[in-house]
Amino acid sequence: MAYDHILYESRGGVGRLTLNRPDRLNSFNDAMHAEVRDALAAARGDASVRVLLLTGAGRGFCAGQDLSDRAVAPGGAAVDLGASIDRNYKPLVLALRSMHVPTVCAVNGVAAGAGANLALACDIVVATKSASFIQAFCRIGLVPDSGGTYWLPRLVGTARAIGLAMLGDKVTAEQAAAWGMIWQAVDDAAFAEAVEKLLAHLAAAPTKGLVAARRAIHASASNALEAQLDLERDLQRELGYGEDYREGVAAFVEKRAPRFTGK
Ligand code: T3D
Secondary structure (H helix, E strand, O other), X not given: OOOOOEEEEEEOOEEEEEEOOHHHOXXXXXXXXXXXXXXXXXXXXXXXOOEEEEEEOXXXXXXXXXXXXXXXXXXXXXXXXXXXXXXXXXXXXXXXHOOOOOEEEEEOOEEEOHHHHHHHOOOEEEEEOOOEEEOHHHHHOOOOOOOHHHHHHHXXXXXXXXXXXXXXXXXEHHHXXXXXXXXXXXXXXXXXXXXXXXXXXXXXXXXXXXXXXXXXXXXXXXXXXXXXXXXXXXXXXXXXXXXXXXXXXXXXXXXXXXXXXXX
């Protein structure tokens, strides 16, 4: 399907979704949300997709909600932002968090508002050193959404989460990596190659096991130790019946590279 606000292609085992409204720093309007939903569904239905890439076109990654998309003025009619979250942002975060394959966010430039937090919804976040993360919500009287109040305290701790939410300071990619907010900050000149290398690695990996690891790690936030040990047992049992486990062990014993299929 041809899209107007995003690019999507499946190539080399990678579903590649690029937010593509560069003149608006790839901020979201309803049409772009609909296209992203469609592309994620296409990725889910495509057995050749072993990893999902989310990135942005142009100099920014995503500036969150398109603030020019609706009429908001002092004294004007009220807008139901809760409806916008229910319709668009909440389903998007949940879709990213439950993708059947690992998700990589390549943050190619500024990530602000919901754009910052959608990046954090992905499994592995790699950013160019010139990129930055801004919880811009406080500048317009809003609360960090798209999971911001969920990810930030878990990733960077309560003090930094509240500082970011209340002050809206720009966090550079290097700072974000140093704080544990993202996986890695990469020199701009090496960024494209580093992202491709990461994607190739994941596309050839035992992805069913990786997704199970994501599930267990996220469950640990609310599980007691015994429940977590039970979850690990259940996942291990399921994976032990899988093809990738047999292939991984056989490859080790035969001293050859494994050929994983994600099954
Ligand atoms: O539905 C709901 O509303 C609820 C959900 C809300 C979720 C949210 O995301 S709320 C937060 C919305 N986002 C923001 O508040 C961020 C707004 N943008 C900025 O603060 C700055 O643009 C940046 C810090 C991200 C980048 O600054 P800079 O100086 O690098 O670029 P710029 O010049 O501000 O922006 C470049 C262009 O993109 C500019 O257009 P122009 O002047 O060249 O025609 C600017 O207006 C446009 N742009 C940037 N962000 C947005 C945007 N246009 C519409 N909406 C945006 N969010």
